[in-house]
Amino acid sequence: MKSTLQRTLNPFALLITVALFSILATPTNAEEKGNTKSTEPITKGLRVFTCGHSFHVWVPGIITDLCKKAGINDHVQVGLSSIGGSRVIQHWDIAPEKNKAKEELKTGKVDVLTLSPIFLPDAGIENFTKLALEHNKNIRIIVQPIWLRWDIYEPTTKRPEKVDHNAITGEELRIRHAEHFKKMDAHIVELNQKYGNVLYIAPAPQAVIALREKIIAGKAPGLKVQEDLFTDALGHGKAPLQALVGYVDYAVVYRRSPVGLPVPAILKSAKLGDQEESLNLLLQELAWEAVLAHPLSGMKK
Template sequence: MYLTPLTLLPLLFQPVLSNPITPTAPKGKKVQWMGHSFHFFLPEPVAKLAKEAGIVGHETIGVDRIGASLPCQHWNKGGTGETDTNVVKDVLKAGKADVLTLSTREPAPDECISKFAQLGFQHRKDMHLMVHETWLPQSTDKTTEGCVDWGCSKRDAATFDLLEDTRNKLEVPFKNRLRNQLTGLNKQFGANMTTLVPVWSAVISLREMVVKGQVPGVPKQSSLFKDNLGHAQKPLADMASYMWLAALYGVNPVGSKVLAEGTPAGQAAVLQKLAWDTLQAEPLNGLSG
């Protein structure tokens, strides 16, 4: 299942909560973040959201950053000898992390997702592995989005139908391969130890909503991206942050204000609802524990 502007539109006019704090806030988690630049911006905004939601004990253990990385680049970091240092491996071996996050991109499945899962679960049976579904900035039509300029203004020519074609031919197959790998890990270790955070799915929906003029303050698709590589501007980054808060803690972000300061009226509510509903539609969302 995935969400389109038509399915989201009625939801956007529902009453917004005064704040997202739950009556009994969940216990904070110690999180080791790991990944590339479409992911490693998340720790700071997620920490702000967790604090706003009344979550005590949320902690960023560390952020292992490698630009444009695949998981094996983090696995091999520091060398492969017995005395070589790899900070993430050390955290997992010490059982310090409640959660390990990672980001990947094509191809999937990725052998080092399984390696990190096995190492973490070996030393801590309740560790959770959360995988960021990295978005591609382009569509299936390379001529439409040729990115001849740094801002990639050609992205604005992508139609709703082209974006749906991108979803069906690129995003859904990639997500299915990731989901199958993570489901296999759950079966292997006999626990629901993995979550798939479907950010790319939401990015496509967000672009479709921009096409239909449904995102306040975002007049065109290229406004979502900093450059031709597809790095996130604030609206996209905020949406991803809301989804990650929800995935980590099961907290509905609708009504949150901490990231909304200085943004156009109504924008945050649209992004929050999109993030929450897209996560809920993902079978491996981790919301059921």
């Protein structure tokens, strides 16, 4: 017995109906097109401005070095606003006559602005986003969250008298970071809904946790214990950690895999001898995996 649809429509009408369903099922909205385009590698040098603290301000130098090694010779770091332990709003609140970030953004000649908030709320992220878009509608804002200082989520946890970076597991690190990640992701999603898909996350802390797990498992060449990543209890990074974070930011800024790049100068400074090349590859792979896994990095698997 013929179905109701078959009895009602002649063959030509059926063909038109199928075609219409096919069109409606195909993603065509601007947002999805934009997301597809956002995964394309960038080969031309970008003009980057950075606002940050001691968990981020060394990233520009590493990215500049990586760009040279990748043959991106026209990369330009147009400026840096550095304030120790700063929230983004502190960079925003710098006096107008001294505010290099605002000055550069108003020229419309900044392609990427990188920010590194500590915890939320932080009105500086939205303030800079609005200003940046007023002068360059194509700018990207890349937000690099911190890995937890003292290995704790400070808004809800009292700072311990003693920190033992070696005593914590990867699972516990993820639990402690969970609320931090959740709030930061939600804020970026909210801002993207308001301003368009212009903000992205550089998942540095996720990559750091993955590296710490490799160290625990004895699978990080040249690194014996988690303390090998840090200069102090707070969590300032030594050269291997800085190289890892540099790779994460490079991958998000340029939408390119860092895997296969020569050893950067920062990692050379660690003097790891015959472990250097192996660790460099591991750092590249962990950085790239973290970027591909994060839904707000601008990249897709």
